[in-house]
Amino acid sequence: MDMHHLTRELKQPGDSKIVLLVADGLGGLPMEPGGLTELETARTPNLDALATRGVLGSSIPVKPGITPGSGPGHLGLFGYDPLEYVIGRGALEATGIGFELGPRDVAIRGNFCTLDGAGNISDRRAGRIPSEESKLLAIRLREAKVPGIEVFVEPVKEHRFVVVLRGDGLKGDVHDTDPQITGVPPLDPVAHDPASQRTAEMAAKFIAEARRLLAGEKKANGVTLRGFSAKPALPSYEEVYGLRAAAIAVYPMYKGLARLVGMKIVGSAQTLAEQVAVLREHWNDFDFFFMHFKYTDSTGEDGNFDAKVKRIEELDAAMPEITALKPTVLIVTGDHSTPSYLKSHSWHPVPTLLVSDCCRTDGCRKFGEAEALHGGLGQFEAKYLMLLALANAGRLAKYGA
Amino acid sequence: MDMHHLTRELKQPGDSKIVLLVADGLGGLPMEPGGLTELETARTPNLDALATRGVLGSSIPVKPGITPGSGPGHLGLFGYDPLEYVIGRGALEATGIGFELGPRDVAIRGNFCTLDGAGNISDRRAGRIPSEESKLLAIRLREAKVPGIEVFVEPVKEHRFVVVLRGDGLKGDVHDTDPQITGVPPLDPVAHDPASQRTAEMAAKFIAEARRLLAGEKKANGVTLRGFSAKPALPSYEEVYGLRAAAIAVYPMYKGLARLVGMKIVGSAQTLAEQVAVLREHWNDFDFFFMHFKYTDSTGEDGNFDAKVKRIEELDAAMPEITALKPTVLIVTGDHSTPSYLKSHSWHPVPTLLVSDCCRTDGCRKFGEAEALHGGLGQFEAKYLMLLALANAGRLAKYGA
Numbered sequence: 001m002d003m004h005h006l007t008r009e010l011k012q013p014g015d016s017k018i019v020l021l022v023a024d025g026l027g028g029l030p031m032e033p034g035g036l037t038e039l040e041t042a043r044t045p046n047l048d049a050l051a052t053r054g055v056l057g058s059s060i061p062v063k064p065g066i067t068p069g070s071g072p073g074h075l076g077l078f079g080y081d082p083l084e085y086v087i088g089r090g091a092l093e094a095t096g097i098g099f100e101l102g103p104r105d106v107a108i109r110g111n112f113c114t115l116d117g118a119g120n121i122s123d124r125r126a127g128r129i130p131s132e133e134s135k136l137l138a139i140r141l142r143e144a145k146v147p148g149i150e151v152f153v154e155p156v157k158e159h160r161f162v163v164v165l166r167g168d169g170l171k172g173d174v175h176d177t178d179p180q181i182t183g184v185p186p187l188d189p190v191a192h193d194p195a196s197q198r199t200a201e202m203a204a205k206f207i208a209e210a211r212r213l214l215a216g217e218k219k220a221n222g223v224t225l226r227g228f229s230a231k232p233a234l235p236s237y238e239e240v241y242g243l244r245a246a247a248i249a250v251y252p253m254y255k256g257l258a259r260l261v262g263m264k265i266v267g268s269a270q271t272l273a274e275q276v277a278v279l280r281e282h283w284n285d286f287d288f289f290f291m292h293f294k295y296t297d298s299t300g301e302d303g304n305f306d307a308k309v310k311r312i313e314e315l316d317a318a319m320p321e322i323t324a325l326k327p328t329v330l331i332v333t334g335d336h337s338t339p340s341y342l343k344s345h346s347w348h349p350v351p352t353l354l355v356s357d358c359c360r361t362d363g364c365r366k367f368g369e370a371e372a373l374h375g376g377l378g379q380f381e382a383k384y385l386m387l388l389a390l391a392n393a394g395r396l397a398k399y400g401a
Numbered sequence: 402m403d404m405h406h407l408t409r410e411l412k413q414p415g416d417s418k419i420v421l422l423v424a425d426g427l428g429g430l431p432m433e434p435g436g437l438t439e440l441e442t443a444r445t446p447n448l449d450a451l452a453t454r455g456v457l458g459s460s461i462p463v464k465p466g467i468t469p470g471s472g473p474g475h476l477g478l479f480g481y482d483p484l485e486y487v488i489g490r491g492a493l494e495a496t497g498i499g500f501e502l503g504p505r506d507v508a509i510r511g512n513f514c515t516l517d518g519a520g521n522i523s524d525r526r527a528g529r530i531p532s533e534e535s536k537l538l539a540i541r542l543r544e545a546k547v548p549g550i551e552v553f554v555e556p557v558k559e560h561r562f563v564v565v566l567r568g569d570g571l572k573g574d575v576h577d578t579d580p581q582i583t584g585v586p587p588l589d590p591v592a593h594d595p596a597s598q599r600t601a602e603m604a605a606k607f608i609a610e611a612r613r614l615l616a617g618e619k620k621a622n623g624v625t626l627r628g629f630s631a632k633p634a635l636p637s638y639e640e641v642y643g644l645r646a647a648a649i650a651v652y653p654m655y656k657g658l659a660r661l662v663g664m665k666i667v668g669s670a671q672t673l674a675e676q677v678a679v680l681r682e683h684w685n686d687f688d689f690f691f692m693h694f695k696y697t698d699s700t701g702e703d704g705n706f707d708a709k710v711k712r713i714e715e716l717d718a719a720m721p722e723i724t725a726l727k728p729t730v731l732i733v734t735g736d737h738s739t740p741s742y743l744k745s746h747s748w749h750p751v752p753t754l755l756v757s758d759c760c761r762t763d764g765c766r767k768f769g770e771a772e773a774l775h776g777g778l779g780q781f782e783a784k785y786l787m788l789l790a791l792a793n794a795g796r797l798a799k800y801g802a
Contacts (some may be wrong), residue, residue: 003464003467006464006467006484010467052435053434053435357434358430358740358742358743358747360430360431360438360749360770361431361434361435362771362774363771363774374774374775375774376750376770376771376774377465378459378750378774378779378780379780380465380780384464384465384466386466387464387465387466387467387748388465388466388748389466390466391466391467391468391747391748392466396466396467396468396748397468398468398469398470398745398746399463399467399468399469399470399473399483400469400470400471400472400473400474400483400487400488400493401470401471401472401490401493401494401497
């Protein structure tokens with residue numbers, strides 16, 4: 001479990017500043033055994049200088065061998081046990097497109113599908129309908145009338161969209177309506193528990209409305225609904241850590257995750273330089289800053305080793321402006337590894353760097369995966385990182401007399 | 402949780418001897434980044450020779466980033482999960498002054514306070530009353546008569562004292578009576594649960610008696626009570642490990658903590674040399690010896706780097722006499738770090754040394770924080786140390802067939 005029972009008891013105020021810089025998918029792999037990773041290949045004089053002053057370690061996002069998505073990856077770094085706090089798929093999808101969920105909402109992933117004359121599914125993804133077509137259909141679904149509640153529909157990509165049902169007495173425990181096979185009709189929405197009965201009924205009405213609105217379509221004349229989920233109940237940073245926290249992110253998913261733990265989204269930066277400018281501008285208003293850098297992940301996902309190296313060097317070049325603000329604690333890490341070699345997220349521990357006046361320097365001289373193995377933080381589960389941040393910032397009282 | 406479900410099942414007898422030498426607050430920090438810690442600065446030829454023969458590691462007292470007090474710090478080393486076993490403040494205070502709590506006791510921290518004519522608190526610490534004055538008042542409170550139970554009062558320091566209520570049907574869950582502010586009267590003792598109702602009533606009678614006995618005092622004419630707590634229910638070393646355990650400590654707090662887990666307090670040593678003599682004298686009577694060395698902590702708390710270095714060298718000089726006894730397993734560690742740089746306990750992992758014939762030597766040559774990062778024990782939570790001690794002593798059977 002997470003350590004919030006401890007931090008709630010031990011948190012103490014201060015004027016220290018913590019910066020958590022998350023380079024998404026930072027960890028990597030060499031392209032051939034014995035080679036260097038992306039981070040080890042990159043020229044990173046500034047990060048290396050910080051590694052020399054600071055302490056290194058390897059962050060295990062969830063548990064050894066477990067590859068996280070963005071949700072669990074960030075929850076871990078934020079100190080919320082990713083095995084305890086689960087963000088439902090609908091809620092994560094809504095978060096990812098920047099939809100701000102409220103307490104009366106149930107979020108659902110919708111898929112357009114193709115139904116044959118008998119009402120059976122002939123294509124579960126509506127012939128891989130292109131985004132530009134599906135977007136218009138999703139917007140058309142906003143005309144669906146479900147008496148007693150509000151319905152929001154947002155396009156995502158290709159056959160996917162998001163539905164949010166807003167109203168009183170809606171719970172999120174409803175079975176998926178996607179039967180996972182073709183040749184059968186979509187399932188009816190069925191509640192797991194009596195408290196979700198009303199949600200199932202409202203979803204059935206939405207589906208009927210969707211059938212009506214899509215009746216003339218060739219490819220996308222039906223919908224299936226998956227991942228029904230309420231807004232996850234995450235206690236806020238203020239509540240569990242006593243921190244006024246700000247998030248400086250470019251992409252909606254990361255703003256959304258930060259918002260779920262009560263961080264305030266500041267600025268509207270589109271580049272790393274703008275993010276640093278926003279950090280400087282809001283320096284006096286917050287105790288904690290989460291900065292998110294996306295491109296170490298996206299280049300890794302593309303399998304573009306050289307591009308990932310360049311993005312890491314871009315990040316390195318931004319460090320002097322961040323350290324010039326003299327944060328009490330500066331952490332550079334990732335939410336998971338995204339090795340170009342695998343073209344996907346992975347389970348490998350993430351090299352992590354923490355700098356403070358009292359961090360106990362460990363003799364490491366370079367920021368990289370191999371060097372981090374000799375670091376003073378050892379290998380640790382990501383969920384403990386916030387404890388180390390708070391301790392180094394002087395924001396945790398002694399446990400027991 | 403702790404591992405006692407395993408040790409109860411797997412413990413096996415033997416004639417091996419384990420010595421756990423706890424240098425309180427052993428871990429440290431350099432005074433400037435990149436420098437050496439106290440332990441790394443000290444000349445420790447004997448400990449270095451043991452490091453060469455033995456195996457090193459870094460002990461995390463509770464969890465990463467958590468700074469423990471003496472209670473949780475020692476419980477962890479003793480193998481009792483410090484998050485599972487919590488010693489109430491009253492019980493710890495009583496333990497700290499050497500009061501041996503029994504099963505019918507509730508221990509309470511008392512504070513002398515100053516009440517104005519209206520009965521409101523004007524000073525929560527009775528004008529920081531000096532110990533020589535408050536001691537006499539605490540002794541006077543022994544005259545308090547509370548029919549049906551026994552009352553013990555022990556002086557502590559300045560405005561603090563300890564009250565122990567002894568009787569049948571007393572539980573420890575009673576709210577503090579200290580309102581934490583001045584200008585209001587002390588709170589009445591209120592039970593958290595019905596089982597503690599009688600304790601609350603008896604405490605109210607004690608408070609009334611105290612008011613009567615202190616009526617003529619100028620500064621200390623009232624009391625507040627805090628940290629009501631029963632004796633913590635800790636299974637004994639005999640029970641969970643099958644060990645006859647002895648404690649050789651100078652200060653009451655550490656004797657008290659050892660007593661709580663069923664160790665026998667042996668000798669009345671006042672110096673390290675005397676502690677070693679007591680160890681030698683009782684060598685044949687016990688399987689396990691806990692030796693406590695205080696001064697690495699107190700010098701660290703004073704921020705006196707050089708004095709801490711000297712104390713470590715003093716400890717080093719005592720090692721040959723200990724190893725001459727040929728313990729099967731010798732462990733040198735601390736209950737937490739106390740860096741002179743911070744002048745306080747800290748969360749930093751504690752360098753730990755274990756020597757046995759089968760410990761798997763790891764190539765480390767010196768006992769110190771940085772060297773321990775390369776040690777064979779890695780980083781581990783303190784609560785696992787007793788498992789390693791038992792294993793190296795041949796006192797744990799195989800788990801499963």
